[in-house]
Amino acid sequence: MLTGKSRGILLLFLAHGFILTKEGEPLNKYVIRGGKPLKGQIDISGAKNAAVAMIPAAILVDGVCRIENIPQISDAVIQLSILKSLGADVRAVTEHTMDIDCTGITSAVADLDLMQKLRASYYLIGALLGKFGEATVAMPGGCNFGGVRPIDQHIKGFTAMGAEVEVKNGLVIAKAEGGKLRGANIYLDVVSVGATINLMLAAVLARGRTVIENAAREPHIVDVANFLNSMGADIRGAGTNVIKIRGVERLSGGFYSIIPDQIEAGTYMAAVAGTGGELLIKNVIPKHLNCISSKLEEMGVEVIEGEDCVLVRRRGPLRRANLKTQPYPGFPTDMQPQMTTVLALARGTSHVTEGVWDNRYKYVDELAKMGAAIRVDGRTAIVDGVDHLTGAHIKAWDLRAGAAMVIAGLCADGVTEIEGIEYIERGYENLIEKLTAVGADIKFVEETEPEDRVKKAV
Ligand code: EPU
Numbered sequence: 001m002l003t004g005k006s007r008g009i010l011l012l013f014l015a016h017g018f019i020l021t022k023e024g025e026p027l028n029k030y031v032i033r034g035g036k037p038l039k040g041q042i043d044i045s046g047a048k049n050a051a052v053a054m055i056p057a058a059i060l061v062d063g064v065c066r067i068e069n070i071p072q073i074s075d076a077v078i079q080l081s082i083l084k085s086l087g088a089d090v091r092a093v094t095e096h097t098m099d100i101d102c103t104g105i106t107s108a109v110a111d112l113d114l115m116q117k118l119r120a121s122y123y124l125i126g127a128l129l130g131k132f133g134e135a136t137v138a139m140p141g142g143c144n145f146g147g148v149r150p151i152d153q154h155i156k157g158f159t160a161m162g163a164e165v166e167v168k169n170g171l172v173i174a175k176a177e178g179g180k181l182r183g184a185n186i187y188l189d190v191v192s193v194g195a196t197i198n199l200m201l202a203a204v205l206a207r208g209r210t211v212i213e214n215a216a217r218e219p220h221i222v223d224v225a226n227f228l229n230s231m232g233a234d235i236r237g238a239g240t241n242v243i244k245i246r247g248v249e250r251l252s253g254g255f256y257s258i259i260p261d262q263i264e265a266g267t268y269m270a271a272v273a274g275t276g277g278e279l280l281i282k283n284v285i286p287k288h289l290n291c292i293s294s295k296l297e298e299m300g301v302e303v304i305e306g307e308d309c310v311l312v313r314r315r316g317p318l319r320r321a322n323l324k325t326q327p328y329p330g331f332p333t334d335m336q337p338q339m340t341t342v343l344a345l346a347r348g349t350s351h352v353t354e355g356v357w358d359n360r361y362k363y364v365d366e367l368a369k370m371g372a373a374i375r376v377d378g379r380t381a382i383v384d385g386v387d388h389l390t391g392a393h394i395k396a397w398d399l400r401a402g403a404a405m406v407i408a409g410l411c412a413d414g415v416t417e418i419e420g421i422e423y424i425e426r427g428y429e430n431l432i433e434k435l436t437a438v439g440a441d442i443k444f445v446e447e448t449e450p451e452d453r454v455k456k457a458v
Helices: 005-016 048-060 074-086 119-132 151-162 192-205 219-230 261-275 286-298 334-345 364-369 399-411 431-436
Strands: 018-020 029-033 039-043 062-069 089-095 096-101 134-138 162-167 171-174 185-187 210-212 232-237 242-246 253-256 277-282 302-305 309-314 349-353 373-377 380-384 394-395 414-420 441-445 453-458
Touching: 005 074, 005 151, 005 192, 005 309, 029 399, 039 261, 039 431, 048 062, 048 074, 048 119, 048 192, 048 219, 062 232, 074 096, 096 349, 096 373, 119 134, 119 151, 119 171, 119 192, 119 373, 119 399, 151 185, 151 192, 162 185, 192 210, 192 219, 219 232, 261 277, 261 286, 261 309, 261 399, 286 302, 286 309, 286 334, 334 349, 334 364, 334 380, 334 399, 364 373, 394 399, 399 414, 399 431, 431 441
Parallel strands: 039 277, 062 253, 185 210, 394 414
Antiparallel strands: 018 453, 029 414, 029 441, 062 096, 089 096, 134 171, 162 171, 210 242, 232 242, 277 309, 302 309, 349 380, 373 380
């Protein structure tokens, strides 16, 4: 039986080739009656940022890749749509398992409209360039935090591997000298998740050996490397800051299951920290949550680790804490808005410093509408804890800011209405259902007919 809106969207896509449209527009909203402690169990879905890389990585494989634990979120749907538009055969096996066969892909020119809908479409460059020696793609779109999201490190790496890369009229046009990339030593000037994965994708079929230094170490980087290795690639060192890739002739089909989403789990941990109550968060890798667990404990929240679950409980008041976001294993930037929201309700003054993005505080103005006392000074937010937040009409400016707005609504007195929920649906599977099952009063309110939210793809 189909339940849950995102699942509906994904299955609709699979059955009829539909895609989301009017992305980012505040057509619909979430309405939350806050002030209820959360209690119960939540199952965590597959990792978004692994899925959005693994789906295009299938381009490199000759044969069928069966990928399990794909989260039913709009970013995954768009990546699958891009593959379909290139000529891949994409079939649903179960609600979270896809068979992807990219042997029918003949074009290295990706659908430009679709690509502009998400940031992770940049992985098409590495995958197409690695497989076909050329790629024409649109500059990636995706969440806009208010600052620049460059891809110069990706381009620097492709160039070192013998590609000529031109960025012109919103397009990235890349061509490998002699039709095939060659291995290279690449030092990343900034620790970049996207550049690390993209260069891994480009390198697996390249001639010779590639070494990526100052590589990012996030769990999803290890997951993508494991996926590629299980299909026959030779990647060593993923999870450290030096990754070595020996190019192989070909990859062949196989099975792979995506790891659980660290940030989805962290978001529900933050939610129960804010509302009080007790949540058993299941299907997680507790090690990936260590820095989030430690920070919550510092704030007076109890976190008990099981083998593949964490129990998160708050009975007493929240204490202030400072935090600084950093690349893994540091505190994840993708948890910054959610934690700042919880700290807005802690006793005392907390300092939150954003160490990854130039600007990720656009959501603070929304929290102010609910009574939060937060001042932003450059990359630091100074958070003076208040006793309570009050429901208001607010807006999600990006995916994680949207998650923070949901947490604020769950904690607030009265009714909160959140617009811009399309952002939230990029990365949270069945958010309404999961929260409702643990006692939240949160509803999806549709302001247009469901048919208006989808259109036929080409
Ligand atoms: N950067 C450069 N040049 C580059 C690439 C990045 O200067 O060529 C800078 C960025 O401006 C930023 C820093 O390096 O200051 C880190 O950027 P990174 O490349 O690591 O980010 P990304 O790959 O574009 C991924 C996630 C983001 C997450 C960041 C950091 C995906 C699809 N996105 O983005 O996730 O914030 O890593 O961990 O994997 C999210 O899920 O909500 C999200 C935004």
